[in-house]
Amino acid sequence: MKKGLSILLAAAMTLSLAACGGSTETANTTAAGGDTTTAAADASEGADAGTATGEGKTIGVAMPTQSSERWINDGANIKEQLEAKGYKVELQYAEDDVQMQVSQIENLIASGVDCLVVASIDSTALVNTLASAKEKGIPVIAYDRLLMDTDAVSYYATFDNKGVGTAIAKYIEEKKDLKTAQANGESYTIEFFMGSPDDNNALFLYQGIMEVLQPYLDDGTLVCKTGRTSFEDTCILRWSQETAQQWCENYLSGFYADEKLDIACTAFDGFAYGVRSALEGAGYQVGVDWPLVTGQDAELMAVKNIISGHQTMSIYKDTRELAAKCVTMVQAVLEGAEPEINDTEQYNNGKLVVPSYLCTPVAVDTDNYMELIVDGGYYTKEELGVQ
Ligand code: BGC
Numbered sequence: 001m002k003k004g005l006s007i008l009l010a011a012a013m014t015l016s017l018a019a020c021g022g023s024t025e026t027a028n029t030t031a032a033g034g035d036t037t038t039a040a041a042d043a044s045e046g047a048d049a050g051t052a053t054g055e056g057k058t059i060g061v062a063m064p065t066q067s068s069e070r071w072i073n074d075g076a077n078i079k080e081q082l083e084a085k086g087y088k089v090e091l092q093y094a095e096d097d098v099q100m101q102v103s104q105i106e107n108l109i110a111s112g113v114d115c116l117v118v119a120s121i122d123s124t125a126l127v128n129t130l131a132s133a134k135e136k137g138i139p140v141i142a143y144d145r146l147l148m149d150t151d152a153v154s155y156y157a158t159f160d161n162k163g164v165g166t167a168i169a170k171y172i173e174e175k176k177d178l179k180t181a182q183a184n185g186e187s188y189t190i191e192f193f194m195g196s197p198d199d200n201n202a203l204f205l206y207q208g209i210m211e212v213l214q215p216y217l218d219d220g221t222l223v224c225k226t227g228r229t230s231f232e233d234t235c236i237l238r239w240s241q242e243t244a245q246q247w248c249e250n251y252l253s254g255f256y257a258d259e260k261l262d263i264a265c266t267a268f269d270g271f272a273y274g275v276r277s278a279l280e281g282a283g284y285q286v287g288v289d290w291p292l293v294t295g296q297d298a299e300l301m302a303v304k305n306i307i308s309g310h311q312t313m314s315i316y317k318d319t320r321e322l323a324a325k326c327v328t329m330v331q332a333v334l335e336g337a338e339p340e341i342n343d344t345e346q347y348n349n350g351k352l353v354v355p356s357y358l359c360t361p362v363a364v365d366t367d368n369y370m371e372l373i374v375d376g377g378y379y380t381k382e383e384l385g386v387q
Contacts, residue, residue: 053086053331053335054082054085054087054088054330054331054334055086057087057114057115057334058087058088058089058090058111058112058113058114059082059087059088059089059114059115059116059117059330060090060092060105060108060109060111060113060115060116060117061075061089061090061091061092061116061117061143062092062094062101062104062105062116062117062118062119062120063075063091063092063093063094063119064093064094064119064120064121064145065093065094065095065096065121066093066095067095068269068270068297068299069299069300070269070297070317070319071093071119073319074119074144074319074323075091075093077319077320077322077323078091078117078143078323078326078327079091081323081324081327082327082330085327087330090108090111092104094121097121098121098122098125101120101121101126102126102129105118105129105130105133106129106132109129109132109133109136109138114334115138115139115140115141115330115334116130116133116138116139116140116141117141117143117326117330118130118140118141118142118143118147119142119143119144119145120142120145120147120199121198121238122199123145123146123147123198123199124148124149124198125198126147126150127148127149127150130150130152130153131150131152134151134152139154139333139334140152140153140154141153141154141155141156141157141326141330141333142155142157142158143157143158143322143326144158144159144201144322145158145199145200145201146158146200146201146347146349146354147349147354148200148349148350149349149350149351150349150351151351151352153349153354154329154332154333154354155329155333155341155354155355155357156347156355156356156357157322157326157329157356157359158201158322158347158356158357158358159322159358159359159360159361160358160359160360160361161200161201161205161208161358162204162205162208162211162346163208163358163360163361164201164204164205164208164267164315164317164361165206165207165208165209165211165212165267166208166209166211166212167208167361167362167363168208168209168265168267168296168313168315168363169208169209169210169211169212169265170363171294171312171313171365172212172213172263172265172292173213173216175312175313176262176292178216178221178222181221182216182221186221187220187221187222188221188222188223188263189222189223189224189225189259189260189261189262189263190217190222190223190224190261190263190264190265191224191225191226191248191251191261191263191265192209192224192228192229192234192265192266193234193236193244193248193265193266193267193268193271193274193275194209194231194234194235194236194267195236195239195268196235196236196237196238196239197231197232197235197237198237198238202231202235202267203231204346205267205296206234206235206267209265210229213265217229222263225251225256225259226251236271239268239270240270241270241271242274243274244268244270244271244275245273245274245275245278246274248274248275248278248279249278249281251278252279252281252282252284253282260289260291261279261291262291262292263292263293263294264279264291264292264293264294265294266293266295266296267294267296268295268296268297269295269296269298269299269302269311269314271295272293272294272295272305272311272314273301273305275293276293276305276310276311279291279293286308286310287309290309290310292312292313293310293311293312293313294311294312294313294314295311295313295314295315296314296315296317296361297314297315298314298317298364298373300379300383300384302314303364303369303379303384304385306364306365306366306369307366307369312365313363313364313365314363314364314365315361315362315363315364316361316362316363316364316372316373316378317359317361318359318376318378321359322359325340325359329357339357340357341356341357342356342357342358343355343356343358344356346358374386
């Protein structure tokens with residue numbers, strides 16, 4: 001590991017540890033609570049409506065944290081959809097504490113669960129724990145985040161993580177009309193806030209972003225004043241909102257204070273919230289000089305921020321669909337059913353290429369949130385506070 005990266009990680013870790021106790025405060029935990037019913041209904045349609053096949057079987061579900069709304073929705077959706085199939089569900093959240101997640105999974109194994117669904121915190125930290133699941137004949141499904149360096153994982157349900165990155169970058173390319181800017185020799189300033197280095201998704205996302213934006217960085221159409229464009233320099237441990245805010249504050253108040261920021265390319269709605277606070281603190285105003293701010297997950301707060309102009313876009317990931325795919329994988333390992341797989345190449349975890357289903361991420365902004373999010377039953381107009 002590069003020295004710069006270790007310093008960065010240490011700093012990020014300190015910040016994220018410091019923020020630990022208060023992390024639930026910054027999260028929006030109210031969203032989509034009312035949508036799980038819809039989710040369960042949708043899922044039943046997608047996976048053998050009405051057949052309760054899981055009687056007598058218990059599924060252990062290990063989720064990373066409740067500090068971001070996304071995982072609360074995921075947990076609720078999986079639980080409802082599995083219960084609709086007759087399974088019992090033990091749902092655990094580890095609040096981004098790696099050791100806590102290890103203990104939780106160990107306890108689930110000891111309690112005799114029939115199958116494990118794991119969205120990891122640190123994707124390489126569960127190798128021994130998962131080996132013991134395998135020894136006991138408990139199949140494991142990787143949920144959203146790939147489980148690395150283990151042969152104990154049977155299937156992987158996720159979104160197209162590189163596709164998330166390209167969708168974010170193409171949005172920037174289109175909205176800022178980078179091709180025209182390039183032809184005219186114009187430029188925009190941009191800063192990057194990328195995901196956690198212990199989350200395999202984060203690197204895929206970064207690669208997707210750079211596949212589109214690198215040429216514009218190379219020819220100066222996009223100017224990154226801090227020079228931080230590599231994954232090592234822009235990754236934020238444990239997806240910490242506080243660290244993203246701190247970085248943005250440092251940019252806006254420090255050496256580059258006189259350079260207006262045109263684009264905050266962030267990989268997560270939580271980062272976009274941090275960036276919003278920093279921008280407000282520095283006096284940026286929506287409709288005047290507010291930059292293009294990207295995000296990921298289409299959390300309720302993010303969609304509200306999109307409507308108010310404090311965030312420009314997010315990536316809509318329908319967690320109901322992901323949960324439904326995961327349920328088919330659980331059924332496959334426990335009942336010999338065939339799960340739908342659409343990728344057998346991309347997700348090599350160091351031990352095997354894990355058969356995967358990649359759901360499609362979609363960019364959402366003011367133009368399409370009504371159709372995608374409201375008509376799609378993800379959030380109601382009331383939840384969003386719109387007519
Ligand atoms: C997920 C993203 C999420 C991020 C932070 C990633 O693994 O794929 O949807 O924004 O974790 O929670």
